[in-house]
Amino acid sequence: MSKRDTVQFEGHKFLKQRLVLSILSQRPVRIIKIRPDDENPGLRDYEITLLRLLEKATNGSKFEISHTGTSVLLRPGMITGGRIEMECPVSRAIGYYLEALVALAPFGKEQMTAVLHGITMNNTDLSVDTIRTATLVNYRNFGIEEGVELKITKRGAPPKGGGEVRFMCPVVRSVKPLNFVDQGKIRRIRGIAYATRVSPQTANRIVEAARGELNRFIPDIYIYTDVYKGAESGLSPGFGLSLVAESTTGALMTAELCANPGDAPEDVGRDAAKMLLNEIVRGGCFDSSHQWMALLMMVLGPEHVSRTRIGKLTPFTIQYLRDIREFFNITFKIKPDPETNTITMTCLGSGFTNVGKKTT
């Protein structure tokens, strides 16, 4: 009898997705050479926090970290869900951790309620606003609709953070196959301009600038201003904008920008709007920051064909596709559509079912 072999990777890049895929596919993964030549070799604090989070979200997982921290072995257990509370270090935003939970939570044993403390938005990870208004809304394409919630109880801007979100996700037996190729036309744009520990006027200035950029294309724009005060506003000042464009078929395009120290609110608004336009031009039914999610859920579908259209493949997605093949042995059919400059992705689902969910 041949044993199931461990999947091995090198390097610190794409650590998160590999761990997540390992847990979903139940295949052990070994990641070696994590920053071996770095001044400070091994895992970073946020990666260790991620490992802790995954350990909390699962039952029976075994993480083996080498002496130097340059290699990790994960023997995955089962996803449990339930109540999780985590203090996330300020080196990465909460979005970094939420992305992992978004992929795992629907396949747990019980409904997940995760409370995460840390930075709610920065310029490396998805902000919690985008996750709330786009990522979680994208769930509905796969039959996960009721009970998904992300509540931003406190906002925390970098560098000190101090934000808090509560993420709730129901469990499902299996997801639905996706057949989403019509990207439609953008019919409305929504957004959230947030500001913490700065003048409430800042948010209005962001909105003004973003509207100025977008109003030419569509009048149906509504950007909420979300100003947090007092204890709910975290420890540092900050502001930013998260935009979501929705098409007639329900495709969501997102763009977001968080202010760096010294940035003018107008610049943030305008740049975010331009980024959104860029994203819209890319086309597809899922924007570049949600390509991975669509592909993952397609793979986790039943043994039917799933099909979707995405814009330009990002490097992240390309690696994601390779990793999916490594873990699930599923190859996507990638068919470019030169007319619209988009790509049709087709795959057969792996027949994944949430074996942890109880029968009644």
Added chain:
Amino acid sequence: MDGKQTHKAHRVHKAGASAKKKLVEKKKKNAEKNNPKAFAIQSAQKAERMARRKAELDEKKYHVPMADRTPTIPPPLVVAVVGPPQCGKTTLIKSLVRRYTKHTISEIRGPVTVVSGKKQRLTFIECPNDINAMTDVAKIADLVLLTIDASYGFEMETFEFLNLLQTHGMPKVMGVLTHLDDFKDNKKLKLVKKNFKHRFWTEVYDGAKLFFLSGVENGRYLDREIMNLSRFVSVVKLRPLAWRSSHPYMLADRVQDLTDPELLEMNPKANRTVALYGYLRGTHMKGRDRVHIPGAGDYQLDQTELLADPCPIPDKERKRLDERHKLMYAPMSEVNGVMYDKDAVYIDVRKGKHEVNAEEGEGEKMLSELQKANAVSERLAAQQFNLFSRAKPVTADEIVVGGSSTRTRRPAVFDGNGISGDEEDEEQDDDDDDDSADSGDSDGDSDDSDGGSEDDDVGSESNTANNNGSSAVDYRAQRIAARAMEDSDSDNDSDDDDLLQRVDNISSSDEDLDDSEADNAEDEIVERLAPIHLGAKRVNLMDVVYGDASAATKGSSKSKAKTSAFGGADADDVDEDNVKSLAFTDDIDDRQLYRYFITGADRSDGEDDEEEEDGDEKEAEAEETMGDFKDLEAEAECEEEDGSKSGSESGGESDPDDADGSDDDGKEPNRFGLSDDKMKKLKSKFDKLYDSDEDGADKKDFYQQQKDELQGYVDNTRQAMEELADINYRWSGEYVKIVIEDMPYEFIDRFDPATPVVVGGIPNEEGLSLISIRIKRHRWYPRILKAGDPIVISVGWRRFQTIPTYFMNDRIKNRMLKYTPEHMHCSAVVYGPFVQPGTGFCAYFLKRAHSFGIAATGSVLENTQSVDIVKKVKLTGFPDKIHKNTAYVNKMFNSSLEVAKFEGASIKTVSGIRGQVKKASGDSGTFRATFEDRIKMSDIVFLRAFHTIPIKKFYNPITSLLSVTAMRSIADIRRAKNLAVPNKADSHYKPITREVKRFNPLRIPKSLQAELPFKSKPKVVKTSTNAPSRAVVMSKHDKRVATLLGQINLLSKDKGKKMREKAQKQKEEYTKRRMAEEAEADARRRKKRKTFFRIEGQNQRGGSRD
């Protein structure tokens, strides 16, 4: 006669029996119509009950909709013929095969596939009488023919098999009664048939088909009866079964050992490379899938290859099945001595006895010599050749390439850059395997043996012919190599060297073409040639993403993928693994952007779109000026959509403006100055979008909707099959060959074609976990199941031995059970690979101990990593010292640490005084405890607690196709080793003898009594006496009355006495008289009897004398 022919009109009978009958029938038919009152609802309750019953019956018909994945050309139905031995299974298959193909097979080994109709094929398998084989057959059979020996009756195997079927998804079952010719009495036969039928019905379902085969003729059942059976087989309707429609599986109808014979010669017990052939069923398979072979374990498929269907359905639509299309495929049974292979037909020409010892000719000798596996290597080893000019000749044995023994055939011929990479080595090995395997299979096929021929040209051609993977490119490589050889300065005179080099070149596939070449000149040629087969194509995105597999999978930074219009920068260019990128360009053409918005869409429906692109600046400007005007409408429409959509969406944010926007349209149709036509068009569009929903929803109920949705998925997948063709998917219904490496040698060694070999796909079902199951002892199994006994569980594709821990939930905790309940479900936890919750399972013991084998059945509830199962534990201790309500208890714990763990736990004495553990005193385990009352030194203190028991993680797949190693139960071990059951004196039940305690009466000293309050004082309770409670002084009148009453009483008493005496006397007299009468009557009777018997005796004597 001309004109129309006239017939006599039919006269309807107006009188007589038939007329009456018709009248009655007619009345019955129209009764409801003619007499509606009689059929009106008499009682509302009754009507309601009837309606409910009907609704329930209707509801029963519904099943959870399941996707029917049957492909357009379905794989042959698996018809399993099951039954105990000697009840005619083989005869039945032979008869059916004969019926379908007009062929008689002498021996049935393995599955037999026949074309049974224009669109149907059948695969017959005979199920051996073995619980393991029966389990496997139950998992794959589409139709089961249960043969029952009527002359014997039902046998347990039949019921065992039915139980296996029920737990693994019930396929269609038909019964076949055989040996009916043993019944000579027709009446009895009828009765037997009836009894069998009803018993069969209770087991399967009412009305299940049961066939009666009444006799055997020419070794087959009667043609008429078999034809009847075959007709029912051909129209059988199948329902999709949950497990099978979500897993790929294959019933191997041919098994072949592809192991390198050379390897076997060295180590006959080496792991084998095995090819399994069969029709793929269920879902699809992809290359390098993980599969489970019940009875052999989990394996990774090395390759999955599509083969031509050996038993195809006629492709042309015909009215009836042509004689030449009535094919049969039974590769293991050797039909007419012919065996089919992928590229050859083997004909078994049996040698006569006289030929065996005949002298072999020269050619034959050579062939048989070639068949020897080590011919090539031995010869090569013997040969010498020069590596360098003027160097000492070396033999192949002296050259070590990778240290591996199998690589001796690949010496590093070229100096310099001739050493090829590892991948190439592997490929070389593979090729070698194939070649030698082929030569091993095709006995005497001279073309196959590559190294055997000395002639270069012949050898090379045979090589290229053999090498399936090598295409024209290889050919080219060969020529290049040849030319390179001419140029190179190494003087290679030896033929063998040349040959070896060629082997090298051929084996190198097109990818590593450039690596394996030797010289500069060569490199040039390669460079020139490379674009022809590599780069000439357009950049394929699939290549970009998956192209350089080795680099991509290892995550190292050597991906050669090129960026294209559709792919961004390569994955390795990113610094961190964040999804978000902040890069954006400022210079997007606005006009291009407009296309992505509904505002732009409305303006240009299709054609306009292109126009817009082609058009010059002016037009664009004009349109932009128009844009302001048109935007209004677009806005309205978008808002209108918004409003209705946001109502249906729960997640979307609602726009405060929406409500206003949507209403406006209907009231003022011409607000935008649109023509009526346009308005109508818009209105119909709106109606179609929103109004028609209600009608459509009414037409399709929920059930139908779900079914349609599932069917939609299936149709989509079917359509996408072509699209996915270049990804190596093998679809259901295809005939495939799968190759598995590392198969233990027992698989081939102990291979028995009669035992079915099933290959089942296991998507995401490999991780081991605790499986929580609901289990019930089978009601026919004579024993209850004991905790700790290893049991075999058959669930999914797998059969494995495991140790269940039985428990029952009492709504608070899971209490362990030592034995399963007798007639109830209980829960259990076993350790094994993931199983989809809801899957049924069946449990049995490996060693059959009882007439009925199935020990338990049930279903999977949950997969989990930890289960808390507790059992009760009672700790006892004894008081050491007692101070008022406090006591020091010892002997309950052994250390203060243990006590610390139980601080605050509640304890109790035998007499029922409750208390609490307080704190350890000293280190010996003594602790202080407080009680609600003072306890006695003779009391025993209890601590009741629950102890979580560890679950035994034992998982042992039953490798019945290899060799079975199984855990024995303790009882078995004791039996085998002749050990006695440990006998604890303490555990014996003895009659409890309790002394009756005598307590002395309570004595309270007088002095104390005096001090007691009245309440507590012992009271002197007087016993009642005859003395009147109080003195009565009667008046004169009372006295007289009393005297009178006394006198009357006395008189009546006396009277009664007299009467009783008289009655007594009378009774005595009567009895006396009766007795006398009786005696008299008795005497009379005696006398009479005496006389009668005397006369009777005389008569008899007289009669006898006569």
